[in-house]
Amino acid sequence: MNTDTTQAAAQNLDSFPSFDAKHPPDQKLVDACVHCGFCLTTCPSYRVIGKEMDSPRGRIYLMNAINHHEAPLSTATSQHFDSCLGCLACTTACPSGVQYDQLIAATRPQVERNVPRTLGDRLFRQLIFSLFPYPNRLRLLLIPLFVYQRLGLPKLVRSTGILQRFMPRLAAMESLLPNVTAESFQDTMPTVIPAQGEQRYRVGMILGCVQRLFFSEVNEATARVLSANGCEVVIPKSQGCCAALPQHQGQEAQAQAIAAT
Numbered sequence: 001m002n003t004d005t006t007q008a009a010a011q012n013l014d015s016f017p018s019f020d021a022k023h024p025p026d027q028k029l030v031d032a033c034v035h036c037g038f039c040l041t042t043c044p045s046y047r048v049i050g051k052e053m054d055s056p057r058g059r060i061y062l063m064n065a066i067n068h069h070e071a072p073l074s075t076a077t078s079q080h081f082d083s084c085l086g087c088l089a090c091t092t093a094c095p096s097g098v099q100y101d102q103l104i105a106a107t108r109p110q111v112e113r114n115v116p117r118t119l120g121d122r123l124f125r126q127l128i129f130s131l132f133p134y135p136n137r138l139r140l141l142l143i144p145l146f147v148y149q150r151l152g153l154p155k156l157v158r159s160t161g162i163l164q165r166f167m168p169r170l171a172a173m174e175s176l177l178p179n180v181t182a183e184s185f186q187d188t189m190p191t192v193i194p195a196q197g198e199q200r201y202r203v204g205m206i207l208g209c210v211q212r213l214f215f216s217e218v219n220e221a222t223a224r225v226l227s228a229n230g231c232e233v234v235i236p237k238s239q240g241c242c243a244a245l246p247q248h249q250g251q252e253a254q255a256q257a258i259a260a261t
């Protein structure tokens with residue numbers, strides 16, 4: 001390769017949009033990955049999509065390449081970060097102790113800041129971030145969902161495939177919709193649940209935004225276990241969202257605003 005070609009190639013690499021200077025994925029954490037692949041089978045996105053780029057190892061490769069300007073931070077590459085569920089099964093499975101949680105947490109806000117999304121994507125995400133961290137807003141949505149389920153419409157919608165055809169994302173969410181019950185409309189847990197037997201600890205409990213509406217029995221079971229193990233459980237009435245949802249999706253401003261309240 002002559003000098004001109006080498007310079008042009010170097011310029012081309014430099015022109016790849018990379019992570020910005022605000023907390024990019026730490027190269028030291030990236031380098032800790034020895035590419036052994038032990039994490040692959042634990043990764044749900046890899047198991048469903050079946051592509052290396054949608055595995056923890058592939059995403060770490062990608063972060064490395066973007067850090068070194070060998071691949072762009074773009075719509076094409078960021079889709080592989082978007083497909084990560086953030087379940088962190090890979091982090092506990094990794095024998096080298098790679099802190100994938102730190103890496104993906106650094107990558108998400110980079111994607112939000114630097115990769116433009118389609119209008120449909122923006123609207124869909126806006127809908128989620130305007131609803132899910134706010135139980136009172138979500139509760140309003142429960143009314144039409146309750147009616148929808150009571151009229152038996154899910155069976156009809158799924159058998160015709162109409163939602164899947166025209167709004168596949170909504171169809172995916174609909175397929176996961178838990179049963180909306182009368183309990184979903186109110187917070188039934190008391191503010192304080194006494195410890196059974198001798199009190200050993202006092203524990204604060206976060207009910208979760210979606211969990212308190214759709215999976216309140218999980219909260220009730222947690223409180224029972226804590227109480228049975230000598231914990232007084234305190235459940236502040238005024239609690240809001242813990243900010244995990246926006247934080248884990250790179251919505252830093254919203255997460256900080258929620259955490260501050």
Ligand code: SF4
Pocket residue numbers: 032033034035036037038039040056057060090093094095096097098100
């Ligand atoms: S993240 Fe850990 S388990 Fe996965 S490839 Fe890298 S070193 Fe191996």
Ligand code: SF4
Pocket residue numbers: 042043044045046055056059083084085086087088089090091100
């Ligand atoms: S956190 Fe992401 S990469 Fe890790 S196992 Fe879950 S989906 Fe896979």
